[in-house]
Amino acid sequence: MKSEFIPPIGKILQISGKCISLIGNDIDTDRIIPARFLKCINFDALGKSVFEDDRKTLKGRHPLDLEENKNASILIVNSNFGCGSSREHAPQALMRWGIKAIIGESFAEIFYSNCIAIGIPCFTLPKKSIQDIQKCIENKSLFLEIDLKNCLAKSKDFNFILEIKESSRKMFLSGEWDATATLLENEILVERKYKELPYIKFDYDF
Amino acid sequence: MSKDTLFDKVWDLHKVSSLPGGSDQVFIGLHLIHEVTSPQAFGALKDKNLKVKFPNRTVATVDHIVPTDNQSRPFKDNLAEQMIETLERNCLQHKIRFFNIGSGNQGIVHVVAPELGLTQPGMTIACGDSHTSTHGAFGSIAFGIGTSQVRDVLATQTIAMNKLKVRQIWCENKLSHGVYAKDLVLHIINKLGVKAGVGFAYEFAGPAINELSMEERMTICNMSIEGGARCGYINPDEKTFSYIKNKLCAPKNEDWDKALLWWKSLKSDEDSIFDDLIKLDASKVEPTVTWGITPGQSVGINQQIPVLEKLSPNDQFVAKEAYEYMGFKPGQSIKNTPVDVCFIGSCTNGRISDLRVAAKLLKDRKVSKTVKAFVVPGSEKVAAKAKQEGLDKIFKESGFQWREPGCSMCLAMNSDKLIGNQVSASSSNRNFKGRQGSPTGRTLLMSPAMVAAAAINGKVSDVREFINK
Numbered sequence: 001m002k003s004e005f006i007p008p009i010g011k012i013l014q015i016s017g018k019c020i021s022l023i024g025n026d027i028d029t030d031r032i033i034p035a036r037f038l039k040c041i042n043f044d045a046l047g048k049s050v051f052e053d054d055r056k057t058l059k060g061r062h063p064l065d066l067e068e069n070k071n072a073s074i075l076i077v078n079s080n081f082g083c084g085s086s087r088e089h090a091p092q093a094l095m096r097w098g099i100k101a102i103i104g105e106s107f108a109e110i111f112y113s114n115c116i117a118i119g120i121p122c123f124t125l126p127k128k129s130i131q132d133i134q135k136c137i138e139n140k141s142l143f144l145e146i147d148l149k150n151c152l153a154k155s156k157d158f159n160f161i162l163e164i165k166e167s168s169r170k171m172f173l174s175g176e177w178d179a180t181a182t183l184l185e186n187e188i189l190v191e192r193k194y195k196e197l198p199y200i201k202f203d204y205d206f
Numbered sequence: 207m208s209k210d211t212l213f214d215k216v217w218d219l220h221k222v223s224s225l226p227g228g229s230d231q232v233f234i235g236l237h238l239i240h241e242v243t244s245p246q247a248f249g250a251l252k253d254k255n256l257k258v259k260f261p262n263r264t265v266a267t268v269d270h271i272v273p274t275d276n277q278s279r280p281f282k283d284n285l286a287e288q289m290i291e292t293l294e295r296n297c298l299q300h301k302i303r304f305f306n307i308g309s310g311n312q313g314i315v316h317v318v319a320p321e322l323g324l325t326q327p328g329m330t331i332a333c334g335d336s337h338t339s340t341h342g343a344f345g346s347i348a349f350g351i352g353t354s355q356v357r358d359v360l361a362t363q364t365i366a367m368n369k370l371k372v373r374q375i376w377c378e379n380k381l382s383h384g385v386y387a388k389d390l391v392l393h394i395i396n397k398l399g400v401k402a403g404v405g406f407a408y409e410f411a412g413p414a415i416n417e418l419s420m421e422e423r424m425t426i427c428n429m430s431i432e433g434g435a436r437c438g439y440i441n442p443d444e445k446t447f448s449y450i451k452n453k454l455c456a457p458k459n460e461d462w463d464k465a466l467l468w469w470k471s472l473k474s475d476e477d478s479i480f481d482d483l484i485k486l487d488a489s490k491v492e493p494t495v496t497w498g499i500t501p502g503q504s505v506g507i508n509q510q511i512p513v514l515e516k517l518s519p520n521d522q523f524v525a526k527e528a529y530e531y532m533g534f535k536p537g538q539s540i541k542n543t544p545v546d547v548c549f550i551g552s553c554t555n556g557r558i559s560d561l562r563v564a565a566k567l568l569k570d571r572k573v574s575k576t577v578k579a580f581v582v583p584g585s586e587k588v589a590a591k592a593k594q595e596g597l598d599k600i601f602k603e604s605g606f607q608w609r610e611p612g613c614s615m616c617l618a619m620n621s622d623k624l625i626g627n628q629v630s631a632s633s634s635n636r637n638f639k640g641r642q643g644s645p646t647g648r649t650l651l652m653s654p655a656m657v658a659a660a661a662i663n664g665k666v667s668d669v670r671e672f673i674n675k
Contacts (some may be wrong), residue, residue, distance in 0.1 A: 014553035030638040039285040041245040053645035080401035086336040117354035173606030183362040202461035
């Protein structure tokens with residue numbers, strides 16, 4: 001852990017930070033956090049184990065281990081990032097390593113919703129733009145300022161219009177991305193629904 | 207936008223409200239939990255001072271971390287013991303039904319819920335596990351969720367989710383002899399790709415699907431997520447209803463008649479509209495084996511590992527990574543690839559019919575001396591049934607180890623792991639790098655029958671050469 005981890009809270013309007021690039025399609029959640037690290041009852045210790053096996057294989061040459069990426073917080077990825085297991089441990093581990101936002105060609109669905117639920121906005125850009133950014137990062141540091149209201153990413157060299165699901169964008173702007181409170185507001189409707197559903201009436205005998 | 211499909215009907219029925227930005231609040235009819243993705247959710251409830259809204263709609267079992275050799279408590283692995291204890295404590299405190307080891311009903315969550323009759327048509331089902339799509343085989347809308355959503359379901363019995371689009375995958379004709387549901391779903395994922403299903407629910411339909419048993423249908427829906435689809439389902443029919451009838455938690459007496467009437471109304475209408483439609487010929491599917499590091503990288507048993515030029519530019523990057531990791535050459539045959547470990551089990555293929563198919567092949571045959579082979583029944587019920595039929599003896603006599611139920615080497619959270627760069631022939635669902643417990647371990651996914659054939663020959667083999675003899 002680089003510094004004490006503080007989880008995001010409330011409205012997320014802007015994220016600015018240094019970009020780190022992980023090149024590759026279909027990077028699965030088993031690679032992000034191998035299953036042996038799921039033997040835990042809280043997420044606290046996951047940050048140091050993110051991409052453990054990939055990092056060991058590359059012996060210090062993995063982007064997450066490079067000195068220049070030490071303080072990076074915006075992850076740039078390719079297509080279908082986070083496929084596979086539903087383990088929220090994967091975005092939790094990335095977040096605890098220091099990632100605050102992810103920009104990619106596309107995301108696996110459960111991984112995407114896990115990110116949103118813990119306060120990591122995930123944006124998409126066309127393949128070409130991602131490759132341009134990744135190429136740029138190869139040669140020099142790239143700092144991005146992301147403005148969620150306008151879905152804009154700005155740097156000295158680039159200006160990008162980012163895509164994000166409207167429901168996610170609204171949740172970050174209002175600070176209601178931690179959905180529990182919103183869902184609880186409709187408790188009466190939920191109770192009504194419970195009574196309406198046909199199968200609740202033929203409930204099995206527990 | 208899809209209209210009048212089973213997905214639309216079930217989604218609309220469970221929709222509680224529209225949320226800002228276009229997502230829906232959806233009621234979850236059945237919530238399944240296990241030891242890996244629930245403790246943090248219970249922790250969050252405690253932090254927020256919330257209670258479980260409808261404890262009777264959540265059911266728990268323990269599967270991922272359980273040892274399969276010796277299940278006596280405390281477990282040898284302290285962390286595993288701590289996880290099962292946490293689940294026991296949380297279930298007790300929140301009055302959640304828990305099928306623990308030794309109850310006769312423990313097992314892999316996606317094997318247990320259907321065999322108890324908990325999984326029923328028309329329900330929404332969620333679980334902190336991506337293979338929750340399995341339950342769609344019954345005409346329910348079932349999907350995996352993360353721990354924050356587990357917390358939401360516990361606290362509110364609902365989640366916030368964008369409605370999915372619906373793609374129908376129409377499977378024409380019939381699977382040929384020696385070709386199984388696993389082969390069909392691997393074939394589908396290969397044709398459509400591992401991310402084609404993002405944003406979609408897959409409706410599997412057509413004569414080849416109708417022909418499948420319920421357990422085969424579960425295998426198909428189980429792997430929807432490997433094609434990117436969080437949810438996969440099959441319209442319920444007489445097979446569905448007769449599978450559920452008389453199960454422990456199935457509706458009884460006059461409730462059964464009412465349930466049946468409702469279930470029959472759920473299937474996609476004749477003139478329903480899909481967002482997308484794919485047709486394929488199931489009779490053309492061969493026994494299929496993965497050669498790479500995604501479930502989409504597969505070939506028919508008599509085909510060669512594709513050369514780079516034959517792949518679409520989008521697939522080439524991962525293919526290069528796969529050749530290197532797997533140590534395979536482009537153009538090489540997958541058949542006769544030596545295997546070190548053979549694993550039959552998992553939520554994809556750890557049910558009684560899977561064990562029967564493998565045992566039939568193994569009867570009076572021996573596992574190759576170069577292979578370590580083991581079978582892990584999907585649940586205590588599957589194990590009991592297999593013992594009753596004498597399958598355990600057949601497995602043991604052939605040289606397979608007979609283990610206790612759990613997820614085991616599908617994801618290797620217990621002590622069942624590959625060592626070094628061993629190659630496994632596995633009836634599970636993921637061949638990701640390091641998936642089976644060794645950072646350099648290599649996984650070839652295939653049907654249980656193909657795993658048995660590989661075990662006998664010590665190398666990847668065409669099961670049809672055994673059954674046609």
